[in-house]
Amino acid sequence: MxxxxxxxxxxxxxxxxxxxxxxxxxxxxxxxxxxRAYRVADFATLADAARAYIxxxxxxxxxxxxxxxxxxxxxxxxxxxxAWAISxxxxxxxxxxxxxxxxxxxxxxxxxxxxxxxxxxTALGPPVRPxxxxxxxxxxxxxxxxxxxxxxxxxARGDEIFALQTEGGHVxxxxxxxxxxxxxxxxxxxxxxxxxxxxxxxxxxVNLHQALCAIAQARExxxxxxxxxxxxxxxxxxxxxxxxxxxxxxxxxxxxxMALSFGxxxxxxxxxxxxxxxxxxxxxxxxxxRFDDKGRFGAAIAQVPVAVITxxxxxxxxxxxxxxxxxxxxxxRTAAGAARA
Numbered sequence: 001m002x003x004x005x006x007x008x009x010x011x012x013x014x015x016x017x018x019x020x021x022x023x024x025x026x027x028x029x030x031x032x033x034x035x036r037a038y039r040v041a042d043f044a045t046l047a048d049a050a051r052a053y054i055x056x057x058x059x060x061x062x063x064x065x066x067x068x069x070x071x072x073x074x075x076x077x078x079x080x081x082x083a084w085a086i087s088x089x090x091x092x093x094x095x096x097x098x099x100x101x102x103x104x105x106x107x108x109x110x111x112x113x114x115x116x117x118x119x120x121x122t123a124l125g126p127p128v129r130p131x132x133x134x135x136x137x138x139x140x141x142x143x144x145x146x147x148x149x150x151x152x153x154x155x156a157r158g159d160e161i162f163a164l165q166t167e168g169g170h171v172x173x174x175x176x177x178x179x180x181x182x183x184x185x186x187x188x189x190x191x192x193x194x195x196x197x198x199x200x201x202x203x204x205x206v207n208l209h210q211a212l213c214a215i216a217q218a219r220e221x222x223x224x225x226x227x228x229x230x231x232x233x234x235x236x237x238x239x240x241x242x243x244x245x246x247x248x249x250x251x252x253x254x255x256x257x258m259a260l261s262f263g264x265x266x267x268x269x270x271x272x273x274x275x276x277x278x279x280x281x282x283x284x285x286x287x288x289x290r291f292d293d294k295g296r297f298g299a300a301i302a303q304v305p306v307a308v309i310t311x312x313x314x315x316x317x318x319x320x321x322x323x324x325x326x327x328x329x330x331x332x333r334t335a336a337g338a339a340r341a
Contacts, residue, residue, distance in 0.1 A: 035313055047090075110153065116317070126303060139264050145202070147203075
């Protein structure tokens with residue numbers, strides 16, 4: 001494959017699909033000025049959306065990486081929060097590509113971690129070290145509340161790097177207070193089994209707000225996630241403030257659980273546009289307090305760095321990371337090489 005032909009990279013969510021071009025051999029492989037976003041609902045198929053982008057692109061890509069919000073089974077993906085069903089072989093034929101790779105969206109974000117710069121991160125606790133080539137084993141995990149709750153892990157072993165594609169967002173919600181038990185009861189009445197995703201995503205914030213209003217016997221109008229965070233930011237609605245605060249506490253508990261589950265002692269990363277509106281609450285300490293509250297492992301987990309990813313396109317950056325490795329380039333660099341980038 002040509003070293004200079006750009007790759008098509010895509011971040012396919014339940015609401016929006018984003019495309020860009022990437023140059024795998026470049027120090028900064030994602031070409032941010034080529035990013036375009038489309039609404040999933042505007043296209044019958046992913047191929048239709050991709051063709052709309054390619055028709056406007058400055059160069060015709062020959063290879064592609066698609067990061068998708070769903071479980072990848074062989075060359076097939078059924079989107080978790082959308083009706084699209086994707087076949088790699090069919091997509092490759094329809095787009096006339098030489099090669100295509102399908103990856104889970106949060107598996108892709110994991111592959112983008114080594115490409116992040118300090119300006120792309122906001123630390124919640126101990127500072128995050130750059131992810132570079134080291135002799136010791138390193139393990140990280142990523143959580144992201146968006147349309148759903150994405151979870152992945154990244155294992156770096158010497159020069160090798162592996163992304164674990166998981167459905168960890170569907171782990172059962174584990175309440176740790178009387179209030180959270182009351183919320184669980186409210187949601188069990190609606191959904192039966194309650195996973196973390198029922199609380200820790202856009203619709204999860206709505207579920208949480210509605211449950212808290214029901215517990216308080218308050219008649220509140222149905223609000224969108226954007227309305228809840230806006231009212232909380234303006235401090236104009238006590239129930240919205242309460243919902244956002246509890247969301248951050250539950251996210252802290254779930255993130256700490258994932259750090260223990262994966263042995264992610266080297267760092268936990270939080271992604272998702274929803275969190276950009278919640279940064280003030282995440283930084284006030286309740287997230288970190290619940291993250292660290294792990295009983296006999298509390299002292300160990302308190303040393304784990306946590307950071308919110310503020311890069312504008314972490315999914316596309318991760319797809320570019322997959323393209324870097326697929327094209328035979330090194331994703332893990334030396335500390336000196338990372339500093340130059």
